[in-house]
Amino acid sequence: MTNFTLYEQVYRTVPLGFFTLTYKTVHYSDQLFLMGTLIYRLLTLAGFYMLYLVYTKNNSWYLHAMMIYFMIVSLYFTSHAFSIFHLTTLLLLLPLLWHYYSNCRRTKDKAGKLILAGFSIIAISQIAFIFLGFDKIIYVLAESIQLIGYSLLLISLLLVLRYGKKKK
Numbered sequence: 001m002t003n004f005t006l007y008e009q010v011y012r013t014v015p016l017g018f019f020t021l022t023y024k025t026v027h028y029s030d031q032l033f034l035m036g037t038l039i040y041r042l043l044t045l046a047g048f049y050m051l052y053l054v055y056t057k058n059n060s061w062y063l064h065a066m067m068i069y070f071m072i073v074s075l076y077f078t079s080h081a082f083s084i085f086h087l088t089t090l091l092l093l094l095p096l097l098w099h100y101y102s103n104c105r106r107t108k109d110k111a112g113k114l115i116l117a118g119f120s121i122i123a124i125s126q127i128a129f130i131f132l133g134f135d136k137i138i139y140v141l142a143e144s145i146q147l148i149g150y151s152l153l154l155i156s157l158l159l160v161l162r163y164g165k166k167k168k
Helices: 030-054 061-076 080-108 110-130 135-162
Strands: 007-017 019-029
Touching: 007 061, 030 061, 030 080, 061 080, 080 110
Parallel strands: none
Antiparallel strands: 007 019
16 A cells, blocks of 8 residues: 655755756655555564464563564564564464464364464465565565465454354
8 A cells, every 4th residue: 555656856956166056856755665564564563463462371571571572673674684574473473373273173163274274374475475585476476375364364254253153
C-alpha cells in the first residue's frame, strides 16, 4: 500500500567561483515506503510474539524484556539486511509450529491440521525470503508461498466461525 515514491520540485543553488548557479530539479523521497515497511515488520513480529505468549503462558518479565529488546534490534538492522527480519520471524514461528504439531497429534482435529499447515507454509516462506539475495524470482515465490499460508489461516478461521461450538 505504501510502495510509491513522493516527488517534489526543489531549487538547488551551487556556488561556482564568482557566480551562483540556481536550477530547478526533482527530489524524491522513499520515506513513506520505508515507514510502511517498518510498521509491517513491527506488527508481524509483535503478532507472532503475542501468539507465542498465548500458547506458552510464560510470565517471566526477563523473557519479555529480552524478546522485546531482540525485536527492536532486529527491526533496526532490517533496514540494512532484510534476512535478519525473516530469520527472526522464522525463530518466532518455530515454537508455534511445535505447539500446533503437538496439538494436532493430541486432538487429530481437522481445523488444527489446517492451522498447522498454514503456519508451516508461512515458515517455509520465511526460509525462502532469507535467500532473497540470490535471485529476484525468489521474492515472487516467497510471497506466493506466504499468501497460501495466510489463506489457509483465513480458511481455518472461517471454518471455526461457521462450524464452531458456542459456549454458554
